[in-house]
Amino acid sequence: MAPKQPIREVGTARPSHLMFTGGIGAIIDLPNIAALVGGLDDWEPQYRDDDREVIEPRLLEATRRRLRKVAQLRLVPLSEEDDRSPNGVPVRPFPAWMRCTRCNRLTSLESKFFTYVNTKRGRPDLARFEHRNCGGRTDAKAVPARFLLACRRGHLDEFPYDWFVHKGGTCPGAQDARLQMLDRAGNRAVNVLIKCDSCKAERNLREAMGERGKEHLPVCRGRHPHLGDYSACGEELRPIIVGASNLWFPQTVSVLSVPPDHDDALAGLVAEHRESLEAVATLSAEQLEPIMRSLPQLKPFAAYEAAELRAALDAHVPGGTAGAESDLYAPEWKAFTAERPDDGRHFTAVRDPGGVPARLKPYFTDVVRAERLREVRAFHGFTRLDAPDPEQPELVPTAPLSRGEPTWVPASEVFGEGIFLRVDAEALKEWERRHESSEAAERLRRAWGRFREKRHSGRLEGGFDPMAGWPGMGYVVLHTLSHLLIRTIALECGYNAASLAERIYSNGDDRAGILVYTAVPDAEGTLGGLVSLAEPARLTRIVRRALMDAEHCSGDPVCADHLPAEPADSLHGAACHSCLFVSETTCERGNRFLDRRYVVGLGDGLSFLPPWT
Numbered sequence: 001m002a003p004k005q006p007i008r009e010v011g012t013a014r015p016s017h018l019m020f021t022g023g024i025g026a027i028i029d030l031p032n033i034a035a036l037v038g039g040l041d042d043w044e045p046q047y048r049d050d051d052r053e054v055i056e057p058r059l060l061e062a063t064r065r066r067l068r069k070v071a072q073l074r075l076v077p078l079s080e081e082d083d084r085s086p087n088g089v090p091v092r093p094f095p096a097w098m099r100c101t102r103c104n105r106l107t108s109l110e111s112k113f114f115t116y117v118n119t120k121r122g123r124p125d126l127a128r129f130e131h132r133n134c135g136g137r138t139d140a141k142a143v144p145a146r147f148l149l150a151c152r153r154g155h156l157d158e159f160p161y162d163w164f165v166h167k168g169g170t171c172p173g174a175q176d177a178r179l180q181m182l183d184r185a186g187n188r189a190v191n192v193l194i195k196c197d198s199c200k201a202e203r204n205l206r207e208a209m210g211e212r213g214k215e216h217l218p219v220c221r222g223r224h225p226h227l228g229d230y231s232a233c234g235e236e237l238r239p240i241i242v243g244a245s246n247l248w249f250p251q252t253v254s255v256l257s258v259p260p261d262h263d264d265a266l267a268g269l270v271a272e273h274r275e276s277l278e279a280v281a282t283l284s285a286e287q288l289e290p291i292m293r294s295l296p297q298l299k300p301f302a303a304y305e306a307a308e309l310r311a312a313l314d315a316h317v318p319g320g321t322a323g324a325e326s327d328l329y330a331p332e333w334k335a336f337t338a339e340r341p342d343d344g345r346h347f348t349a350v351r352d353p354g355g356v357p358a359r360l361k362p363y364f365t366d367v368v369r370a371e372r373l374r375e376v377r378a379f380h381g382f383t384r385l386d387a388p389d390p391e392q393p394e395l396v397p398t399a400p401l402s403r404g405e406p407t408w409v410p411a412s413e414v415f416g417e418g419i420f421l422r423v424d425a426e427a428l429k430e431w432e433r434r435h436e437s438s439e440a441a442e443r444l445r446r447a448w449g450r451f452r453e454k455r456h457s458g459r460l461e462g463g464f465d466p467m468a469g470w471p472g473m474g475y476v477v478l479h480t481l482s483h484l485l486i487r488t489i490a491l492e493c494g495y496n497a498a499s500l501a502e503r504i505y506s507n508g509d510d511r512a513g514i515l516v517y518t519a520v521p522d523a524e525g526t527l528g529g530l531v532s533l534a535e536p537a538r539l540t541r542i543v544r545r546a547l548m549d550a551e552h553c554s555g556d557p558v559c560a561d562h563l564p565a566e567p568a569d570s571l572h573g574a575a576c577h578s579c580l581f582v583s584e585t586t587c588e589r590g591n592r593f594l595d596r597r598y599v600v601g602l603g604d605g606l607s608f609l610p611p612w613t
């Protein structure tokens, strides 16, 4: 019998995992069951008195640009038995269609044909469904039938086996047709036969695949299984297999918790209270002065002078920050580059009194140790079939997280420490100007256009701009440098490279810097020691080794000669697993926009940095 309650526990899955590899709407592959993570409506009852709120105003504001009503960011609920365990995220078996591994009987859990077995609480990996007395003899394990249907608007549905084998009709032989699934797949294409024992109809799932398969499938009925609801849709459906990488793409935003800059904080307040400020919006500073402390709607501005408020009102553009994603980095940039960095509850940044070590002066204009950092990440939606397009978010429809408009979203927090390195932005801009029409730069630019076009299949509509989000060549320099440092730190200091993260501050103008930091999920405190690498002698040694190592790669000469080329859409030049790539969780751009030739001389005179001598 199918469980009445959703299976509540998902074993040792951690909050970060739940958000990024298996959040709302994703299918978690347990050994014997496939489980779908439910929407916010299912999460709600899992929270107790402590609602697990994370306070991070900048992130909240960024989330609100997408989901207007969100008023709260919450960590995943804690399990009832154990306060330290992040369990308790609601999941349900999906797909519900399963196949007996012994007799191949194919049926939905709704039929109650299979029996749910879960002997050990807290061990969902042992939970399974069985065909009791299969063939009158033995209990046999059932496994999920792995085919599903998805549409580009994020709907997901069971594969309609019954409908399909009966060619869009119902079984002439029986009301409850007895189906079988015979999986004959070798390594090659799909070869799965669906048979109806009741009327002897049979059909291969191959017929549902590819261009021609579309004619043999129903249109989308707008199912969101994580919400348990249906809505009008009518889009084309495509078969998709549990475990396919395009079944679920999370959409998240992250910020570092930096202390708000005085002016930024005021601008944020003005944006937040814009409606109640309308009544005073035309008053001069002199007129505001006498009412600053008395008018109720000016209460939030008690810490500011009338003239400051007037200036902020003048500077405020309604909806002005909407969509300006890169500006999320602006306060962080300000915090790291401030002459005397402010301490915050989750932020401490310190400069060595000696300044930049002498040997590093040709490379960096500033070195800052971030002794305490917190990164908070919010999850605000997901897409299916097509990856979300951060450059043009309207192109790929986002699936909803709850049945109504969400008032909160799940978030995770990570504590750590880091090293911030600033690069001469003027020099970088000048270098970029000189080299932007070089062959290498041209080829990367064209590859970016191809890459975006390829990802944007005919399923998408609207004014697609292939060059949207082009990060600029300066980004490639900073990004490559960041990877070199991450790899060297891992080698020299025994860090697991996957526990490091990067943020590239680059706007093609006055912002040029990198932050390498530890990102240890679910752990208060740090691994200790990353900031000690910013100590002059150690940092000098690390940079030296990083740059020396970058001159050669075991993949040379192939690696050194590599440039993006048609028809491939690889977005790197001289870069490979042996010299530059890092783990997916570490890199902010999926190992794209990397090229050693811009950081060390590879004989073509394109390097931004001078050689180490």
Ligand SMILES: [Zn+2]
Binding pocket: 100, 101, 102, 103, 104, 105, 131, 134, 135, 140
């Ligand atoms: Zn069986």
Ligand SMILES: [Zn+2]
Binding pocket: 166, 170, 171, 172, 173, 174, 177, 196, 197, 198, 199, 200, 201
């Ligand atoms: Zn039949």
Ligand SMILES: [Zn+2]
Binding pocket: 151, 152, 153, 154, 155, 220, 221, 222, 223, 233, 234, 235
């Ligand atoms: Zn649909």
Ligand SMILES: [Zn+2]
Binding pocket: 553, 554, 555, 556, 559, 560, 574, 575, 576, 577, 578, 579, 580
């Ligand atoms: Zn290489």
Ligand SMILES: [Zn+2]
Binding pocket: 479, 483, 502, 586, 587, 588, 589, 590, 591, 592
């Ligand atoms: Zn990277």
